[in-house]
Amino acid sequence: MSQMIAFTWAGAFDTSPFRSRLFKWRVSLDEFPFAAFPPYIAAGAVLLTGQTIAEFYAAIPHVRLFRLDDVFTGILSHLLAITPQHNANFAFYRQSFAAASLALASSETTITLIAVHDYSPEEMRETYEKAMKQQNQQKLQLF
Known part of the structure; x- marks a missing residue:
């Protein structure tokens, strides 16, 4: 994989999973055993290069699926060492x-x-x- 920046987004977040049963978006330790999510796309829009799409496509069969698609994209980018870039537009x-x-x-x-x-x-x-x-x-x- 090249070192180029492969995608850009709005709302890049570094957050911890909600563990309480009171939260709609609760994530159990079984689902995600780590203290924080990798930076992820928080809804809205995303631009991806063709190379990034190909790398995501190749990686998905080897990565445990995660029900929160925003976070899953962040997990994939983290595992592939892809650096996201925020775009103010x-x-x-x-x-x-x-x-x-x-x-x-x-x-x-x-x-x-x-x-x-x-x-x-x-x-x-x-x-x-x-x-x-x-x-x-x-x-x-x-x-």
Whole structure:
């Protein structure tokens, strides 16, 4: 495997498993006996290279499956010594998207979000329409 950075995401987390039976996402010691998960993709979006996909595909039959897909991807990347890289153009928290949405009011601001987590389709459409309106206004100013 090459040493290149193989994937990028929003919301890279280093967390410990929830052990209490009160938690929806409880993970028993039998399921995962370690104190902390490796860094993992926390929902939202991810970009992977073709090489990373091939390496994940080859590794999966040899790795015990884990029911939390986010964490499983982190386990695979850890075992394959793949270094994840955060990209600020992926917004994980609502505040990030809200700030970007407000920035659309400024004609000097360019929004470069690639993906946003936890927004309704209607909210996404409204923001897309604002971005398109801003883009059209900027094009008109060039002439």
